[in-house]
Amino acid sequence: VNDTEGKRVVATRAEGEFLPHHRDPFRLLIESVQDYAIFLLDTDGRIISWNAGAQRIKGYAASEIVGKHFSNLYTAEDAKSGKPERELDVASRDGRFEEEGWRRRKDGSLFWANVIITALRDPSGRLYGFGKVTRDFTERMRFVQDLQRAKAATEMEVVERTAAERRLRESERSLRELSARLVQAQEEERRRLGRDLHDSVGQYLAMLKLSLDLLDRESQGIEGQSRRHITECLQLVEDAIKEVRTLSYLLYPPMLEEAGLSVAIQWYLDGFSKRSGIETAVQMSVPVQRLPREVESTVFRVLQEALTNVHRHSNSPVARVNVSVDKGVVHLEVHDDGIGMRGDGSGSLMDAVGTRGVGLRGMAELVRQLEGTLTLSSEPGKGTVVRASIPFAEEKHSGGSR
Ligand SMILES: Nc1ncnc2c1ncn2[C@@H]1O[C@H](COP(=O)(O)OP(=O)(O)OP(=O)(O)O)[C@@H](O)[C@H]1O
Numbered sequence: 086v087n088d089t090e091g092k093r094v095v096a097t098r099a100e101g102e103f104l105p106h107h108r109d110p111f112r113l114l115i116e117s118v119q120d121y122a123i124f125l126l127d128t129d130g131r132i133i134s135w136n137a138g139a140q141r142i143k144g145y146a147a148s149e150i151v152g153k154h155f156s157n158l159y160t161a162e163d164a165k166s167g168k169p170e171r172e173l174d175v176a177s178r179d180g181r182f183e184e185e186g187w188r189r190r191k192d193g194s195l196f197w198a199n200v201i202i203t204a205l206r207d208p209s210g211r212l213y214g215f216g217k218v219t220r221d222f223t224e225r226m227r228f229v230q231d232l233q234r235a236k237a238a239t240e241m242e243v244v245e246r247t248a249a250e251r252r253l254r255e256s257e258r259s260l261r262e263l264s265a266r267l268v269q270a271q272e273e274e275r276r277r278l279g280r281d282l283h284d285s286v287g288q289y290l291a292m293l294k295l296s297l298d299l300l301d302r303e304s305q306g307i308e309g310q311s312r313r314h315i316t317e318c319l320q321l322v323e324d325a326i327k328e329v330r331t332l333s334y335l336l337y338p339p340m341l342e343e344a345g346l347s348v349a350i351q352w353y354l355d356g357f358s359k360r361s362g363i364e365t366a367v368q369m370s371v372p373v374q375r376l377p378r379e380v381e382s383t384v385f386r387v388l389q390e391a392l393t394n395v396h397r398h399s400n401s402p403v404a405r406v407n408v409s410v411d412k413g414v415v416h417l418e419v420h421d422d423g424i425g426m427r428g429d430g431s432g433s434l435m436d437a438v439g440t441r442g443v444g445l446r447g448m449a450e451l452v453r454q455l456e457g458t459l460t461l462s463s464e465p466g467k468g469t470v471v472r473a474s475i476p477f478a479e480e481k482h483s484g485g486s487r
């Protein structure tokens with residue numbers, strides 16, 4: 086209101102009422118604001134003004150609510166607990182109260198409100214009422230909630246995925262360890278079998294052959310069935326001896342340690358050809374200096390496994406072996422012209438055949454441990470190629486460091 090000197094002052098409750106000044110542009114602005122409920126309370130909390138935004142947000146027309154206590158705008162629970170009054174106390178003590186919380190509309194529905202209550206004081210400091218600004222933040226609150234839920238869900242997914250990945254890595258690792266141990270166990274078993282075959286079965290067969298030779302000599306001159314049987318037995322025992330030697334040779338190979346890779350390979354191939362009847366051709370370009378011990382032994386074991394497979398599975402009359410060293414990587418290839426093999430259409434050939442035995446899979450693991458690769462290529466009727474490439478640190482092992 087304007088006082089007698091025409092100075093604009095705000096009326097106080099003590100003077101009886103807040104008088105709307107219909108010409109005040111600021112007041113007109115406030116009254117027309119739609120997005121904010123802006124209204125005044127007297128010191129007791131009774132509503133004494135109401136703008137368009139308040140009507141829009143709360144649902145009451147000015148005529149329905151002006152003069153009523155502002156606790157009508159709270160939930161029944163809050164109103165009963167004295168929350169509205171407490172808020173006014175805080176506002177009058179601190180000058181201002183702000184919160185977000187549920188408020189009630191005229192139709193009883195709730196909305197999420199951002200509320201600011203400001204204490205209004207005259208120049209002498211006397212409280213004459215409160216200004217209240219309320220915004221409807223329901224949408225925003227839902228949006229934030231959705232966002233939080235989405236974030237929580239994503240975090241959960243990440244946690245679950247990480248756990249699943251960890252389990253997968255662990256099981257892969259234990260599978261690798263298992264195949265490495267299998268290879269080791271297999272190696273020991275093979276050595277034992279090879280030795281036993283050679284030392285025990287081999288000796289029995291040798292004695293059997295001696296006896297048969299004796300029998301053969303003693304039965305010179307005898308004609309007929311018995312003699313034919315003896316000749317047959319001799320042939321069989323010779324075959325058996327040859328087979329046992331081949332097997333034990335394959336199972337219990339010559340010492341690589343002393344001989345070095347190229348010598349050991351040449352020696353092994355000669356023995357392999359002689360005993361298995363499989364013709365071998367070898368091409369080697371291996372430097373004179375020795376490769377790291379584990380690289381040499383892995384190359385040799387892959388060769389052994391590949392040749393043993395050629396002998397056992399391929400029916401091939403020949404095996405071709407290539408060994409070369411290029412840029413710090415040693416390459417081994419073993420080709421055969423045998424029956425070949427088929428994948429199961431999914432995954433690699435190694436995945437398909439790796440379940441039939443542990444040989445190839447174990448070799449692949451040995452090679453992998455040296456950061457190399459072992460691959461198979463084969464087609465039914467078109468032979469098989471086993472390729473291994475193993476890197477070695479040249480500088481560490483060259484120049485007579487061994
Ligand atoms: N050169 C080959 N020609 C044809 N089939 C082969 C050849 N090499 C391997 N295979 C097939 O792949 C399978 C897997 O070979 P792998 O060496 O892993 O096991 P295995 O020889 O059967 O048994 P082991 O564990 O004693 O080596 C073989 O069983 C065989 O069917």
Ligand SMILES: [Mg+2]
Pocket residue numbers: 390393394442444445
């Ligand atoms: Mg095998």
